[in-house]
Amino acid sequence: MASGGSGWRTLPPGGIIVEPGSSLRYKTGTWRVMRPIINQDKCVRCRMCWVYCPDAAIIETDEEYVDSKGRRWNRTYKVNYDYCKGCGICAEECPVNAIEMVPEVK
Amino acid sequence: MMGSQPERFKSKFRGILDIPREERFVSGHRLCAGCPVGTVMRMLTKVAGKDSIIVNGTGCLEVSSTPYPYTSWMNPWIHVAFENTGAVASGVEAALKVLKAKGVLGKDVKVVAVAGDGGTFDIGLQSLSGMLERGHKVMYVLYDNEAYMNTGIQRSGATPWGAWTTTTPVGKKWKGEWRWKKDIMGIVLAHRVPYAATASPSHPMDMIRKFEKALYYTREGPTFVHVLIPCTTGWRFDPALSIKVARLAVETGIWVLYEVEKGKFRVTHKVRKRKPVREYLKLQGRFRHLTDDDIEYIQKIVDEEVDRINKMAGEEVIGPVEA
Ligand SMILES: Cc1ncc(C[n+]2csc(CCOP(=O)(O)OP(=O)(O)O)c2C)c(N)n1
Numbered sequence: 001m002a003s004g005g006s007g008w009r010t011l012p013p014g015g016i017i018v019e020p021g022s023s024l025r026y027k028t029g030t031w032r033v034m035r036p037i038i039n040q041d042k043c044v045r046c047r048m049c050w051v052y053c054p055d056a057a058i059i060e061t062d063e064e065y066v067d068s069k070g071r072r073w074n075r076t077y078k079v080n081y082d083y084c085k086g087c088g089i090c091a092e093e094c095p096v097n098a099i100e101m102v103p104e105v106k
Numbered sequence: 107m108m109g110s111q112p113e114r115f116k117s118k119f120r121g122i123l124d125i126p127r128e129e130r131f132v133s134g135h136r137l138c139a140g141c142p143v144g145t146v147m148r149m150l151t152k153v154a155g156k157d158s159i160i161v162n163g164t165g166c167l168e169v170s171s172t173p174y175p176y177t178s179w180m181n182p183w184i185h186v187a188f189e190n191t192g193a194v195a196s197g198v199e200a201a202l203k204v205l206k207a208k209g210v211l212g213k214d215v216k217v218v219a220v221a222g223d224g225g226t227f228d229i230g231l232q233s234l235s236g237m238l239e240r241g242h243k244v245m246y247v248l249y250d251n252e253a254y255m256n257t258g259i260q261r262s263g264a265t266p267w268g269a270w271t272t273t274t275p276v277g278k279k280w281k282g283e284w285r286w287k288k289d290i291m292g293i294v295l296a297h298r299v300p301y302a303a304t305a306s307p308s309h310p311m312d313m314i315r316k317f318e319k320a321l322y323y324t325r326e327g328p329t330f331v332h333v334l335i336p337c338t339t340g341w342r343f344d345p346a347l348s349i350k351v352a353r354l355a356v357e358t359g360i361w362v363l364y365e366v367e368k369g370k371f372r373v374t375h376k377v378r379k380r381k382p383v384r385e386y387l388k389l390q391g392r393f394r395h396l397t398d399d400d401i402e403y404i405q406k407i408v409d410e411e412v413d414r415i416n417k418m419a420g421e422e423v424i425g426p427v428e429a
């Protein structure tokens with residue numbers, strides 16, 4: 001990335017950003033006041049929280065999950081607390097109320 | 107493609123599971139908590155894919171997604187100024203054309219312009235008009251949070267009647283914005299573009315298919331998608347409600363989801379029974395000062411607009427207010 005020297009001389013010409021998605025190094029999870037908790041037993045894997053999250057802070061994986069009623073799911077949704085800002089959209093939009101917002105600090 | 111029969115558009119996005127998992131507008135951006143611009147850009151870049159260049163006008167999105175040395179974009183991205191998104195996108199598209207003609211560029215690369223309402227309705231209107239007039243093959247996405255939010259909630263040509271902003275304050279003399287929202291879709295359509303549509307983050311599949319269709323029609327010319335963006339900071343509501351507010355805009359008939367494809371008007375999401383506009387207004391602090399008479403006035407204007415839409419559709423696509 002750097003073009004030699006020190007200070008501003010280390011910047012690429014034009015001050016361009018050469019690393020796509022470099023904001024992943026900036027953790028916005030510290031903004032959070034309320035923490036979303038997904039109840040894996042209630043979740044019906046509809047994908048809505050994943051779609052709506054403005055911060056891409058819901059992670060979708062192919063991890064299997066068998067819930068307490070014996071239903072087998074082939075996808076799992078988890079919150080990425082490194083980035084989740086705690087806006088509460090996921091909890092508001094979840095059609096089965098599987099997400100609860102709890103205070104970060106008691 | 108050359109010389110073949112004109113193909114018809116067919117959506118790749120049949121259901122919600124067809125949305126690619128891969129993120130191209132990644133975490134770590136500094137949009138306010140609950141800002142649906144994040145949602146919209148995630149979906150937009152998922153549709154546009156890796157072979158697209160994003161041209162971004164100055165505003166919340168540009169500032170929040172690229173504080174040096176960070177960027178949330180996985181795509182090539184360029185920002186120049188506030189007033190020239192359309193001009194920059196035109197230039198990028200023209201450059202791609204030359205590179206292709208010279209055989210330097212072997213593949214199809216799309217150009218996607220993204221700008222706010224201030225940057226589109228007002229200061230960027232001339233550059234947008236030029237881009238549309240010259241027929242550049244660009245998809246232009248207008249994210250409309252109904253004011254200049256990045257600089258502190260100043261009214262724009264997109265601010266609706268009655269809304270409080272810092273430049274349309276509420277006091278003894280002034281009661282918020284006193285003008286109606288400018289008909290930007292009408293202005294764009296007057297350029298006879300092949301495709302233009304409205305969208306809302308509350309209806310993601312509808313929005314995604316419109317992005318897809320708008321990209322498809324760039325083979326014929328410039329296309330336009332106007333997305334409503336409830337702004338938690340400027341509209342004054344709880345961040346958790348962003349999507350709900352957007353949905354209410356659709357359910358009250360304030361925001362009608364439609365497209366104009368090759369001149370053909372179609373409402374893409376019908377509303378059988380409308381909710382009263384009050385339900386949308388009451389969630390937002392920017393409308394807190396409105397009296398019952400004011401709200402009735404807004405309802406009357408929305409009723410008239412709905413009538414106009416139904417006439418254009420040739421059937422009742424947006425129903426009456428439910429009792
Ligand atoms: C020529 C010029 N005038 C003023 C500004 C200051 N400015 C930066 S962003 C902005 C507001 C952008 O508003 P809008 O396009 O509605 O996008 P939003 O911030 O709401 O997303 C203004 C006025 C500028 N950058 N350039």
Ligand code: SF4
Nearest residue numbers: 053084085087088090
């Ligand atoms: S609280 Fe907001 S930021 Fe956090 S996961 Fe839910 S939608 Fe995403």
Ligand code: SF4
Nearest residue numbers: 043044046047049094
């Ligand atoms: S919205 Fe609720 S039910 Fe749907 S995937 Fe997310 S947690 Fe599961």
